Amino acid sequence: MPNPTAAMIVIGDEILSGRTRDSNMHFLAGELSNRGIDLREVRVVPDVHDAIVAAVNGLRGRFDHVFTSGGIGPTHDDITADAVAAAFGLGLDVRDDARAILAAHYAKTGSELNAARLRMARIPAGATLIENPISSAPGFSLENVHVMAGVPNVFQAMVASLLPRISGGAPLLTQSLRIPRGEGEIAGPLAELASAFPTLSIGSYPFISNGAHGATIVIRGTEAADVDAAMVRLAALFPEALA
């Protein structure tokens, strides 16, 4: 059975303006690889209602899962929940279960559950909450779209809450070999190797070390025997490979 597929939507003006360097994409990519879920596309969009709606509707039908990060806090620029609900043709209102979580949190911290904070309890009907052990305000899964926070430690905690209830596949196995020759010299035999193993992804990533060109060859696949066989062939092709 092929692995489940996924896309991600990173939401935030601060990424597109260059102010903030996103880290959630790299984190999620690694977590999904480990669980055998193939991340096939990522889109970064601004805090603009129509852009979020278009990304959600452009991706949710094409992939098994869509993960979003960003835009679910209490301020005016936090519009992701509204946009995701709109993409499904739904409205959203304060939901009792989410309100109870926030009320307990703010009672504990001695802060007021005011109108702005209550915005974070607006969850579409039918959505499943995603637990937030860091700052309590929950994310949610609406069908196959999983809505999470943008602050990296909260995003990571929500991913940890969410992934155990998503079915994975065969984890992506990776082996690599560093070859101390320029890509232009190894490209021919490498292409033949790739043709011989069509189910594997064989990537070449150039580097320069002590002024000399080299390439790291990365072989990825879900069948350990195939990955091993390709690695043996690769090592035989390039006996000068670095350990």
Added chain:
Amino acid sequence: MPNPTAAMIVIGDEILSGRTRDSNMHFLAGELSNRGIDLREVRVVPDVHDAIVAAVNGLRGRFDHVFTSGGIGPTHDDITADAVAAAFGLGLDVRDDARAILAAHYAKTGSELNAARLRMARIPAGATLIENPISSAPGFSLENVHVMAGVPNVFQAMVASLLPRISGGAPLLTQSLRIPRGEGEIAGPLAELASAFPTLSIGSYPFISNGAHGATIVIRGTEAADVDAAMVRLAALFPEALA
């Protein structure tokens, strides 16, 4: 006149698998902000022909410029040039001007300009070369699509070669203020401020410092007077703001 708009396509299995953390998006975002070009969307796609074609054709009609990174080296997984040409309904072949650049480079380094390296001289007819002062193999601009390398120092050098011939707009001006109060407490007045300055982007980014919640408010716009006026109003709203 509104600023020119842009999208970016990051191409590479290694980003989506979590092996490599992309840095080209953040670099380009900053360069474009400085030049007054609004980066509106980024897509990350795998080394798959149809995925690259779909991204190019999904974006090139919607934005003034599309920048790509990755997939233009000599190995079998470098398929970006073919896919971009295909997106325009073009083929591509070795072009004399690109071949001359590579021939001069490899003559100097004493390497052979073999078939794999010659692949990097395959440039669509009508495209303008983008100079690569690092490793010589050029990128190219085909109409409004600018095709560049994925290796970060080469990407950065190509961006430096390219941007002087792209018209910019009013640079995005940014001012920010750190407010030592949680987002939930400042969200109300902040929303009013955002409504009063509809041409500005006013973002709120929470932080925790010494265990206390705070938010950095970032005001962005192309009109210095507006940004200044909004900052004065923001500082008056929150006199406890940190310098």
